[in-house]
Amino acid sequence: MEDFVIKSASSPLWVSKETAAGAAAYRRSTLALYDLLVLRFSCRSIWRCPSSAILDLYNEHISANHLDVGVGTGYFLDRCAFPAPQPRIALADLNADSLAVTARRLRRYAPVTYRANALEPLQIEPANFDSIAVNFLLHCLPGAIPQKSVVFQHLKPLLNPAGKIFGATVLGKGVEHSAAAKILMRIYNSKGIFSNADDSLEDLKRALKENFREYELRLVGCAALFVGKV
Numbered sequence: 001m002e003d004f005v006i007k008s009a010s011s012p013l014w015v016s017k018e019t020a021a022g023a024a025a026y027r028r029s030t031l032a033l034y035d036l037l038v039l040r041f042s043c044r045s046i047w048r049c050p051s052s053a054i055l056d057l058y059n060e061h062i063s064a065n066h067l068d069v070g071v072g073t074g075y076f077l078d079r080c081a082f083p084a085p086q087p088r089i090a091l092a093d094l095n096a097d098s099l100a101v102t103a104r105r106l107r108r109y110a111p112v113t114y115r116a117n118a119l120e121p122l123q124i125e126p127a128n129f130d131s132i133a134v135n136f137l138l139h140c141l142p143g144a145i146p147q148k149s150v151v152f153q154h155l156k157p158l159l160n161p162a163g164k165i166f167g168a169t170v171l172g173k174g175v176e177h178s179a180a181a182k183i184l185m186r187i188y189n190s191k192g193i194f195s196n197a198d199d200s201l202e203d204l205k206r207a208l209k210e211n212f213r214e215y216e217l218r219l220v221g222c223a224a225l226f227v228g229k230v
């Protein structure tokens, strides 16, 4: 018997070719390598942002009533310290494989999953989360920060007063890229896996300022770590 429910936030789910490309790479076969190659190797050696920095971000901001959007393999949700033994966890992702892999990994928490495009309003009930993470999601979304920050507008109504949105994103501008980072960025952008060539620190700062009462933003290597409070 399965421990999780898959709900489709909007059925059928029609998205642009560019939006689909940002989620298409996360098949079961690639997800099997994701933790090792992306989170352990690329984060530290290419983006110079060790996964421990992201885990610290989760540990600092996660609540016992949490929505994760763009879940990948659920690595950080599996490792982070929730402030309660049985947190409410909702998972939203465009990719059904990411949802299934993450929901299985977190089955001890009985998460509820939603197949949804973060670039559209999300229909999730009850919409009363205390924390929402969008970790490593923005750099997968098409457009530059002014377009993709619509995600914040869609997620803010799902937060309780005093709730927060947090995450990290690999930037294309306003940070220093090593030669290896430039090469990997070029490959990922050419395949549509990343769309972050025009994502700048300045634009991210502006989007956080426009969307949140309070925000925090800091760089770790090529990644911007952010928190927005409503």
Ligand SMILES: C[S@@+](CC[C@H](N)C(=O)[O-])C[C@H]1O[C@@H](n2cnc3c(N)ncnc32)[C@H](O)[C@@H]1O
Pocket (backbone or CB within 6 Å): 019, 022, 023, 024, 026, 039, 069, 070, 071, 072, 073, 074, 075, 076, 092, 093, 094, 095, 098, 116, 117, 118, 119, 134, 135, 136, 137, 140, 141
């Ligand atoms: C780079 S992974 C990040 C995974 C995880 N949050 C982490 O930090 O390891 C990006 C995830 O976002 C999902 N994704 C990409 N585009 C999306 C969209 N438009 N709406 C919702 N999820 C999306 C992908 O399917 C994938 O699971």
